[in-house]
Amino acid sequence: xxxxxxxxxxxxxxxxxxxxxxxxxxxxxxxxxxxxxxxxxxxxxxxxxxxxxxxxxxxxxxxxxxxxxxxxxxxxxxxxxxxxxxxxxxxxxxxxxxxxxxxxxxxxxxxxxxxxxxxxxxxxxxxxxxxxxxxxxxxxxxxxxxxxxxxxxxxxxxxxxxxxxxxxxxxxxxxxxxxxxxxxxxxxxxxxxxxxxxxxxxxxxxxxxxxxxxxxxxxxxxxxxxxxxxxxxxxxxxxxxxxxxxxxxxxxxxxxxxxxxxxxxxxxxxxxxxxxxxxxxxxxxxxxxxxxxxxxxxxxxxxxxxxxxxxxxxxxxxxxxxxxxxxxxxxxxxxxxxxxxxxxxxxxxxxxxxxxxxxxxxxxxxxxxxxxxxxxxxxxxxxxxxxxxxxxxxxxxxxxxxxxxxxxxxxxxxxxxxxxxxxxxxxxxxxxxxxxxxxxxxxxxxxxxxxxxxxxxxxxxxxxxxxxxxxxxxxxxxxxxxxxxxxxxxxxxxxxxx
Amino acid sequence: xxxxxxxxxxxxxxxxxxxxxxxxxxxxxxxxxxxxxxxxxxxxxxxxxxxxxxxxxx
Numbered sequence: 001x002x003x004x005x006x007x008x009x010x011x012x013x014x015x016x017x018x019x020x021x022x023x024x025x026x027x028x029x030x031x032x033x034x035x036x037x038x039x040x041x042x043x044x045x046x047x048x049x050x051x052x053x054x055x056x057x058x059x060x061x062x063x064x065x066x067x068x069x070x071x072x073x074x075x076x077x078x079x080x081x082x083x084x085x086x087x088x089x090x091x092x093x094x095x096x097x098x099x100x101x102x103x104x105x106x107x108x109x110x111x112x113x114x115x116x117x118x119x120x121x122x123x124x125x126x127x128x129x130x131x132x133x134x135x136x137x138x139x140x141x142x143x144x145x146x147x148x149x150x151x152x153x154x155x156x157x158x159x160x161x162x163x164x165x166x167x168x169x170x171x172x173x174x175x176x177x178x179x180x181x182x183x184x185x186x187x188x189x190x191x192x193x194x195x196x197x198x199x200x201x202x203x204x205x206x207x208x209x210x211x212x213x214x215x216x217x218x219x220x221x222x223x224x225x226x227x228x229x230x231x232x233x234x235x236x237x238x239x240x241x242x243x244x245x246x247x248x249x250x251x252x253x254x255x256x257x258x259x260x261x262x263x264x265x266x267x268x269x270x271x272x273x274x275x276x277x278x279x280x281x282x283x284x285x286x287x288x289x290x291x292x293x294x295x296x297x298x299x300x301x302x303x304x305x306x307x308x309x310x311x312x313x314x315x316x317x318x319x320x321x322x323x324x325x326x327x328x329x330x331x332x333x334x335x336x337x338x339x340x341x342x343x344x345x346x347x348x349x350x351x352x353x354x355x356x357x358x359x360x361x362x363x364x365x366x367x368x369x370x371x372x373x374x375x376x377x378x379x380x381x382x383x384x385x386x387x388x389x390x391x392x393x394x395x396x397x398x399x400x401x402x403x404x405x406x407x408x409x410x411x412x413x414x415x416x417x418x419x420x421x422x423x424x425x426x427x428x429x430x431x432x433x434x435x436x437x438x439x440x441x442x443x444x445x446x447x448x449x450x451x452x453x454x455x456x457x458x459x460x461x462x463x464x465x466x467x468x469x470x471x472x473x474x475x476x477x478x479x480x481x482x483x484x485x486x487x488x489x490x491x492x493x494x495x496x497x498x
Numbered sequence: 499x500x501x502x503x504x505x506x507x508x509x510x511x512x513x514x515x516x517x518x519x520x521x522x523x524x525x526x527x528x529x530x531x532x533x534x535x536x537x538x539x540x541x542x543x544x545x546x547x548x549x550x551x552x553x554x555x556x
């Protein structure tokens with residue numbers, strides 16, 4: 001009986017360790033679907049239409065960038081009489097109002113300045129102020145929601161609008177690319193991340209017919225669809241874009257990703273800034289998960305959002321920190337119970353990791369070679385130096401069985417068994433430890449001259465674990481019921497067309 | 499930019515001359531199809547690496 005229980009316990013530990021591979025397999029499945037997108041996409045249903053489009057730009061103290069944004073929007077490759085720009089000034093205290101008044105005078109009938117006297121309630125409230133004005137008039141056939149600092153490539157709106165020829169499409173989103181110039185290491189990490197999270201993931205979601213989130217900086221809605229969801233953006237959460245996307249799809253219309261519509265955006269260049277932005281997104285995801293708790297994995301409730309693949313994609317990201325902690329904690333436990341079994345399971349997990357890493361990294365480079373040329377180091381080092389070393393050790397057993405020990409012996413060092421066991425234990429625990437090291441990178445960034453070590457910590461721990469650490473922090477914030485503050489991401493206007 | 503004219507629903511105008519629009523869509527579709535080819539090649543390369551690992555490093 002005891003032996004049976006022990007075997008059962010071991011089986012549970014093995015299952016929990018291998019659950020660490022679920023996010024990897026989900027990523028693999030997602031990337032496999034991109035190939036299907038080659039033959040199953042929405043381009044077959046597009047037509048040459050350019051609906052009258054009102055662009056709504058939320059702006060708070062964007063004096064440095066908003067003038068140029070308006071000019072660039074008006075200069076887009078789109079019929080002049082079918083484009084209007086509404087800038088909603090969220091009680092700015094800088095030169096934003098003056099800049100906008102000048103633009104209104106320069107482009108009468110094309111640019112509107114909508115002023116909120118009481119601001120600071122967040123982007124959704126600001127957008128709703130603009131949407132009320134736009135929808136009160138029957139001119140607009142489509143509404144584009146953007147950020148004040150983004151740069152649309154000339155044909156981006158036209159390429160998005162062509163999908164609205166299909167009445168089954170409610171909203172279209174573009175490919176947001178990191179466009180900070182000069183770009184630091186974190187910008188390059190974000191650049192690579194956006195290939196995987198947007199150019200890749202959203203193509204896969206196109207195939208499923210279910211979109212996770214329309215990019216906040218570029219979402220085009222048909223008027224019919226926007227009115228069907230109440231003509232306003234959800235203000236009760238930190239994930240207004242995801243809620244808009246879900247509501248659009250729940251109303252029976254599709255949300256489509258247009259990968260050739262390029263929009264450049266400035267993303268945070270400090271871990272502190274990134275942490276603030278992603279914590280808001282991750283907390284928003286916790287809120288979405290709870291709000292739609294009766295939808296996940298229930299296809300009979302919603303054919304697409306309730307589908308298995310969509311649910312697996314959502315939860316593999318949402319629960320990734322728990323998968324990582326569970327996997328490494330179980331491996332360490334197995335090490336003390338049944339060392340050879342732990343070793344075999346560890347190998348299986350990391351060989352899966354290696355195969356998925358190769359596939360995802362090189363396919364991401366192939367999807368967007370332009371970004372890959374700039375961010376290839378960050379793409380390769382995305383999992384972090386330590387994880388890459390473990391991948392190498394797993395795939396090339398002689399590396400640590402023979403070559404490294406031989407090299408150490410040649411150098412007069414003979415590592416004992418204790419060192420070897422400590423190294424193995426470290427490798428087993430690494431999935432959890434990587435998040436701690438990533439968190440340490442954030443702490444170091446605000447510690448005077450120690451901040452110079454911060455990028456090194458990110459490269460060692462990996463950018464992926466940094467995102468997992470933020471997601472974990474979001475669980476804690478939401479469990480504590482922390483106040484929802486809409487921290488605006490700081491923008492300096494350094495985004496440029498590549 | 500092509501001439502403005504209303505479509506059959508009278509809601510939207512045509513922006514680009516028809517042949518140019520068709521070319522643009524054809525180009526975008528070709529790009530998507532090429533991703534399928536690139537994916538197949540990458541998977542093939544990985545399969546060969548795994549085979550090499552199984553045959554020569556065990």
